Amino acid sequence: MKRKISVLAAVLLAIGLTACGNNETQAKHDAAQTVQAESSEEVKTTDNTEEEAQQVETSEVASNTNDEIVEDTSTENTGGSEENSGVLVVYFSATGNTKGVAKKIANITGADTYEIRAAQEYTDDDLNWNDSNSRSTKEQNDLAARPEIGSDAISLDGYSTIYIGYPIWWGEEPRIMDTFVENYSFDGITMIPFCTSSSSGIGRSGQNLADNAGSGTWLEGKRFGGGASEDEIKSWIEGLQ
Numbered sequence: 200m201k202r203k204i205s206v207l208a209a210v211l212l213a214i215g216l217t218a219c220g221n222n223e224t225q226a227k228h229d230a231a232q233t234v235q236a237e238s239s240e241e242v243k244t245t246d247n248t249e250e251e252a253q254q255v256e257t258s259e260v261a262s263n264t265n266d267e268i269v270e271d272t273s274t275e276n277t278g279g280s281e282e283n284s285g286v287l288v289v290y291f292s293a294t295g296n297t298k299g300v301a302k303k304i305a306n307i308t309g310a311d312t313y314e315i316r317a318a319q320e321y322t323d324d325d326l327n328w329n330d331s332n333s334r335s336t337k338e339q340n341d342l343a344a345r346p347e348i349g350s351d352a353i354s355l356d357g358y359s360t361i362y363i364g365y366p367i368w369w370g371e372e373p374r375i376m377d378t379f380v381e382n383y384s385f386d387g388i389t390m391i392p393f394c395t396s397s398s399s400g401i402g403r404s405g406q407n408l409a410d411n412a413g414s415g416t417w418l419e420g421k422r423f424g425g426g427a428s429e430d431e432i433k434s435w436i437e438g439l440q
């Protein structure tokens with residue numbers, strides 16, 4: 200507050216001096232600019248502090264209630280930092296079910312998360328499995344289809360375990376998952392597939408991903424229903440160790 204008052208006083212002083220005469224115009228202009236610079240620096244500092252406070256608030260909420268995590272888009276893609284937790288949950292989710300499971304895994308394990316988003320988001324029409332011409336049907340019918348990823352790339356440095364999740368589409372992994380695994384090296388990393396589906400099992404999807412990745416130690420994956428409980432997920436994770 201004191202600083203604001205002194206900045207305001209300096210501005211008034213600069214304006215007052217400007218009115219005094221032409222021969223001092225340049226010097227006053229410089230002074231006014233200095234004040235303006237200080238003033239905007241202060242605004243910037245204030246913004247940052249508020250932003251930081253909001254981030255702290257958000258992450259506190261995120262670690263407390265799981266439902267809020269699922270809806271909290273600001274905590275997406277926490278992975279890739281230099282000092283990471285060593286565990287990462289990578290997921291693609293077109294309608295939110297896999298995302299819900301992914302967030303629960305992250306909550307249980309303390310993992311970072313990374314969401315694979317399609318460069319061209321899937322619309323409802325794209326996801327219509329009753330339409331043999333829909334985008335998803337065409338992609339799933341084409342083993343070589345590799346939809347482009349729109350999320351920023353992530354550094355996998357420091358991760359030793361990656362949970363990798365996706366919905367089952369036509370009994371398999373969505374082709375965008377193949378785009379992902381073909382773009383990264385998983386050397387030295389334990390890869391743990393998980394998926395959600397209406398009723399199908401995980402099928403060959405985990406093996407397909409392992410084959411296309413060509414690196415990493417891939418564990419057998421696990422299928423969940425869209426509304427899998429944290430207890431169910433926790434007992435699966437405990438069984439892995």
Ligand SMILES: Cc1cc2nc3c(=O)[nH]c(=O)nc-3n(C[C@H](O)[C@H](O)[C@H](O)COP(=O)(O)O)c2cc1C
Pocket residue numbers: 291292293294295296297298326327328335336365366367368369370371395396397398399400424425
């Ligand atoms: C194009 C498409 C194909 C699907 N194919 C299957 C399938 O073969 N078997 C199944 O049980 N569910 C299938 N589903 C349902 C999804 O696997 C299920 O709703 C999943 O939980 C969606 O996850 P998401 O909300 O993370 O996208 C399909 C859904 C879509 C959109």
